[in-house]
Amino acid sequence: MTDPTKLTEAEAANRLMRLAKEIARHNRLYHDQDAPEISDADYDALIRENGALEAVFPHLVRADSPNALVGAASTSALKKVAHAQRMMSLDNGFADEDIAEFLARVRRFLALAEDAPVALTAEPKIDGLSCSLRYEKGELVLAATRGDGATGEDVTANVRTISDIPQRLAGDDVPDLFEVRGEVYMAKDAFAALNARLLAEADEPEKARQFANPRNAAAGSLRQKDPAVTASRPLRFLAHGWGAHSDVPADTQLCVMQAIADWGLPVSKLLTRVETLDALIAHYREIEAVRAELPFDIDGVVYKVDRLDWQQRLGFVAKAPRWAIAHKFPAERAQTTLEAIDIQVGRTGKLTPVGRLTPVTVGGVVVSNVTLHNADEIARLGVRLGDRVVVQRAGDVIPQVVDNLTRDKPRAPFAYPDHCPVCGSEAVREEGEVDIRCTGGLICAAQRFERLRHFVSRGALDIEGLGEKTIQEFLDLGWIREPADIFRLASHRAALLTREGWKEKSVDNLLAAIEAKRAPDGGRLLFGLGIRHVGAVTARDLLKRYVNFGGIRALAQDIIALRDAAVPLEGEEPQRFRNRLDKAIAERIGVENVGAAVGHALADFFHEPHNVEAWEDLLREASPPDYMVETQASEVTGKTVVFTGKLETMSRDEAKAQAERLGAKAAGSVSAKTDLVVAGPGAGSKLKQAAALGIAVIDEAAWAEIVKAAG
Secondary structure, three states: OOOHHHOOHHHHHHHHHHHHHHHHHHHHHHHHOOOOOOOHHHHHHHHHHHHHHHHHOHHHOOOOOHHHOOOOOOOOOOOEEEOOOOOOOOOEEOOHHHHHHHHHHHHHHOOOOOOOOOOEEEEEEEOOEEEEEEEEOOEEEEEEEOOOOOEEEEOHHHHOOOOOOOOEOOOOOOOOEEEEEEEEEEOHHHHHHHHHHHHHHOOOHHHOOOOOOHHHHHHHHHOOOOHHHHHOOOEEEEEEEEEEEOOOOOOEHHHHHHHHHHOOOOEOOOOEEEOOHHHHHHHHHHHHHOHHHOOOOEEEEEEEEOEHHHHHHHOEEOOEEOOEEEEEOOOEEEEEEEEEEEEEEOOOOEEEEEEEEEEEEEOOEEEEEEEOOOHHHHHHHOOOOOOEEEEEEOOOOOOEEEEEOOOOOOOOOOOOOOEOOOOOOEEEOOOOOOOOEEOOHHHOHHHHHHHHHHHOOOOOOOOOOOOHHHHHHHHHHOOOOOHHHHOOHHHHHHHHHOOOOOOHHHHHHHHHHHHOOOOOOHHHHHHHOOOOOOOHHHHHHHHHHHOOHHHHHHHHHHHHHHHHHOOOOOOOOHHHHHHHHHHHHHHHHOOOOOOHHHHHHHHHHHHOHHHHHHHHHHHHHOOOOOOOOOOOOOOOOOOEEEEEOOOOOOOHHHHHHHHHHOOOEEEOOOOOOOOEEEEOOOOOHHHHHHHHHOOEEEOHHHHHHHHHHHO
């Protein structure tokens, strides 16, 4: 991992962009398609690199930062269901020092003394499929997978076939509403027996369906359209927490989990409560020592603050709770041969090398593919066809290459292509970037297809019936080349009816699904255009500020004018000039966590006449309504609040979290855009600046009343 302190701001922005896209892709592969391409260790390394960059360059934190995302949107045929309470992920720790820092962060946030006791629960982190069970008056009424955290898949009928999960909770103390959350998994011996049965039942053994590992087997078994298939698979369930509820039966994590066990749901027998860092680490070592003997796969130990009132105060940051962390186990390794390197072309033209390995077993899982990331990674490893390499995995997924054992052997180096393998266009590396990209744009079949697929995907327009096969068919026919063409497909209705596989009902359903998107959600439409750096969250944040697409285009034109008018000061170094320009662009955007990289991307998009034509053509076919924002009612909703001085009843982080929950923007400095300043003892220059600008100033007690009034 590159030292983030040695990167320029432009290099850091580029790397953060690449990490956001790469991690999002791996999230989709793992959570939605159950087909991961990299190991847990590789994935965790990307997350750590992203976090390190954000720590050094906080002003470059992206709205689509991987630290703000959970899972991936589902693309399966199962019915989608919104979670009453978001299903979050967990931050990871890899060394004892990470856990010590986690405890220190908890104490700082809660304004506790450095040596104040903080009790935590500890339990194995089982490697299964996250599932939420909704019980109303003790009856199971809904079961859903995690999905992207906000929306999952309805697997109620399938879950009813799992013997570990009661249809009705036991006891008289069950709340009217309680969502139990845990992992659906498959035991190791049951997994082996399932694969053996599938092999025995296959007419052609060489083509028999074989699951790669217990996690994939559990996911594939639970997400069946036919509950009878799920019933035939040996699935288990282990509870580890809860979601929406009308009441909780206790005031600590441990006691609530004990109540869940009393209601009839399985809870880990290794769940315990500890009060010191040493006890935490000791419990971790004990579980690590018996890991291989456990009946199910685990990849770490989860720690949670025991007191629920402290959990509530700590709250959440981005995709994870502040009150929990997963202490991951070290990776496992094996040796194999690199047989080939294939180059894949992505939606943005990025050329990604994929290594094909001689199949090797790593920790009980057979793996044969690995991403090599980019040309720099290939050069760093010095890998060539025929090299013996060390591969590593830290979960039940495809590994990463960590070493080349035959680097010194005389062998022809791998020649990274300088032309796109799909369209033959020149492949170039932009200044300050690692990735090599095809310059073909829409003339490149790989990019055209991927851009259109992205436009109609679940996260963007979500047009039912326009799958990969259909998009490719329409591309081959020349009916679609750009997004607006999709809304003109009705003109090809007669011709489509003559094609194999298309009936009147399927054609009319497709055209109706397209017609239904003529007034789409603006955030989805903007995201669907595939503008670099503009992810789904960034698109929504921009529209919250600029209301409609006219506002977005006006913003881009302002940034174009700002760039055109910017000139270096006398004697100003190029990087300092760039930093000054980027700061001006970020201020012009005026959206929290949306930096200059997004501004440059918007300006580049609208500076290209072809893009403007495609934009205007699209808006003639699909015009989104003005973007409306719902916020929790409070007297600071929509306002900008600055906290200064020492807060005595809470930490600064907790105060900012409160402001964001009330729909306010918590800024770090006072300006003409500031609406309110909350000042504690020791407030200095910010308080003076607020007085000079005539900005309202209140103390911490008055702020607490605002929070209380909002409920």
